[in-house]
Amino acid sequence: MSGGTTLREVNALSREEFVERFGSLFEHSPWVAWRAWEERPFGSVAELEAALHRAVQEASREEKLALIRAHPELAVPEGDLTPESEREQRSAGLDGLEEGERKEFLRLNRAYRERFGFPYVVCVREHTKDSILEDARRRLAGEREEEMENALGEIAKISSLRLRDMLEGDDGE
Structure with a gap:
């Protein structure tokens, strides 16, 4: 990982630190990272990515609409x-x-x-x-x-x- 960060370090992040680090991946929607954090520990970047995408897939219809509407x-x-x-x-x-x-x-x-x-x-x-x-x-x-x-x-x-x-x-x- 860039900057010398390893998956071990990512897995050790508190929920707040994880959201601070990955919350911007989804436009004005840090809730995605908040939910994905629960799937730690991640064995690979692919697992981290899948957890983030799963958080969106499992969201309510209203949350999905809000996520779409958060885009410019x-x-x-x-x-x-x-x-x-x-x-x-x-x-x-x-x-x-x-x-x-x-x-x-x-x-x-x-x-x-x-x-x-x-x-x-x-x-x-x-x-x-x-x-x-x-x-x-x-x-x-x-x-x-x-x-x-x-x-x-x-x-x-x-x-x-x-x-x-x-x-x-x-x-x-």
């Missing part, structure tokens, strides 16, 4: 972005859009939220700004339950990438 709109400069979201959106070029692109993102954000009641969530690190627009248009035609599942799947990808960034170089000790 894409390409909205005045949004309440966490440092992680800001970096991710910047990596996809969403911080340097031309006026026409920005208007299209805003239009799609609004249409998506009006249709489904939550923001369009995508793992931007797997996309370019053009592929994000294409995906948003495609998903806008979906059904609400399907889109909830899509959003939760994207959140799982986002959190997995964030976890790997945090623990880069782990040898599974």
Whole structure:
């Protein structure tokens, strides 16, 4: 693990320390880490990741909706972005859009939220700004339950990438 942290040290963290360390993996939703902590000890990074994802899967429908709704709109400069979201959106070029692109993102954000009641969530690190627009248009035609599942799947990808960034170089000790 980066910074010399081992799984043994992660397993020794108090619940509060664990949430402080891993709470940011899920946008404004430290409850995910709070619940995953109960599955310690983790034998590998994969077990830690699975515990975090299981905490979301086992959450109530209302909690899942709250988690989805905690995600920011894409390409909205005045949004309440966490440092992680800001970096991710910047990596996809969403911080340097031309006026026409920005208007299209805003239009799609609004249409998506009006249709489904939550923001369009995508793992931007797997996309370019053009592929994000294409995906948003495609998903806008979906059904609400399907889109909830899509959003939760994207959140799982986002959190997995964030976890790997945090623990880069782990040898599974």
